[in-house]
Amino acid sequence: MTMMLRTPVAADLTRVASDLARWQSDEWPGFLHPGDLGWHSLVGAERTAADVRVWAYDGKTVAIGLLDEPDLLRMAVDPSVSDDESVAAHIRRDLEDPEQGVLAAGEAVIEARGAHALQDSLRTEGWVDDEPWTPLQxxxxxxxxxxxxxxxxxxxxxxxxxxxxxxxxxxxxxxxxxxxxxxxxxxxxxxxxxxxxxxxxxxxxxxxxxxxxxxxxxxxxxxxxxxxxxxxxxxxxxxxxxxxxxxxxxxxxxxxxxxxxxxxxxxxxxxxxxxxxxxxxxxxxxxxxxxxxxxxxxx
Missing domain, CATH: 3.40.630.30 (Gcn5-related N-acetyltransferase (GNAT))
Structure with a gap:
């Protein structure tokens, strides 16, 4: 099993949005939506692509993150692996290693709604609950x-x-x-x-x-x-x-x-x-x- 982290290019954004769209359902936990990428694209396609991170497990996209700010990562994890501890551990290591190019050391916020295993993994490493948000439907x-x-x-x-x-x-x-x-x-x-x-x-x-x-x-x-x-x-x-x-x-x-x-x-x-x-x-x-x-x- 191989986990790969990459930063897409502008030409990849349609595919990224398509992958993200497939994870949206009426059991929506409030996680990253293709529309979030759309609104972020005020900065342009190239900059938007540079702000996106994609994790693939054996070639299949399993998580997508958007750096809304340098210290704020908004994520969605494929619901089929939201409880997978192995996937969560791989992602968490990337998030905590500045060399991976996701988050720098120091203060940071991660939005990982619905990603139960990832949330648990981050909490074991000292991440704490931030301000509450309310999903509405x-x-x-x-x-x-x-x-x-x-x-x-x-x-x-x-x-x-x-x-x-x-x-x-x-x-x-x-x-x-x-x-x-x-x-x-x-x-x-x-x-x-x-x-x-x-x-x-x-x-x-x-x-x-x-x-x-x-x-x-x-x-x-x-x-x-x-x-x-x-x-x-x-x-x-x-x-x-x-x-x-x-x-x-x-x-x-x-x-x-x-x-x-x-x-x-x-x-x-x-x-x-x-x-x-x-x-x-x-x-x-x-x-x-x-x-x-x-x-x-x-x-």
Whole structure:
């Protein structure tokens, strides 16, 4: 048995996403989704590939990691080997050895949800539970209750690069709540266009909600993993001037509807346990929270 660790090149990303998609199911533990790679690809295909790590066991991909930050690795492990102690031991050794080029020595966080054997192996080496996160899921194999979407009286548009400036302005307001200067807008538009036309473009739909005055009030991107698999909502935000009017629930339901039309079995998202506003929005949209999960950290 041979375990190999590699860093893919840009041309490999479609295959990496395909492998990752096969592991997505409605028993979703909140682990890495192809949509996470898609959103990360704001940095471009080459940089995204450089941030990905792939573990193969006898030629079969068994784990995929994404360095969201140099000290933050987000992972998914093939559910068929999630309890395999031998696979876990190989991966853990790579994670703890700076020479392997995954994590440097010192402080680090690993997101390994659902990878039971790997979590246990890391804990035995001194890794400890980090802050809790809550996976949420909305089943799409039955009619979707869009009453809150209708009540919000918004027009929802699926947009591409031509509408990037509008999408970006709402997203910036939702997450930064600071003025967006021309230089930053131009840089973000270039990154957004790179993402929207990159190797994961076919997985995504980018939505904007407009109110009755045609003001853009909320945005989301949703990412399919293929028919019969859960699709990811990432990100979702409401313009700071339009909070408290139900637009977060509305755009979330619009995203779920888009995923349903694409054949997804459910819509999924993970929210920080301390983010009461996000949790309340998703629950109001019909999402069901599952047991909170923690990442693992090393001091």
């Amino acid at each position: 909305l089943r799409l194999d039955e009619p979707l209750n869009v009453e809150r979407l209708k009540r919000a009286a918004v027009r929802v548009a699926s947009v591409g690069p031509d509408e990037a400036a509008t999408w970006i302005a709402v997203h910036w307001s939702a997450f930064r709540a600071t003025p967006l200067d021309d230089e930053t807008r131009a840089r973000f538009m270039q990154r957004w266009t790179t993402m929207a036309t990159g190797p994961f473009a076919d997985l995504a739909q980018h939505l904007i909600a407009f109110d009755s005055d045609e003001a853009p009030v909320a945005v989301t991107s949703v990412w399919a993993a293929g028919p019969g698999r859960p699709g990811l909502i990432e990100p979702m935000g409401v313009h700071k001037d339009h909070h408290g009017r139900g637009y977060g629930v509305a755009i979330t339901l619009a995203g779920a509807r888009a995923l349903q039309q694409a054949g997804s079995s459910s819509a999924v998202v993970v929210a920080e346990g301390s983010n009461d506003g996000a949790l309340a929005t998703y629950v109001a949209a019909g999402f069901v929270p599952s047991t909170p999960v923690t990442d693992l950290s090393r001091a």
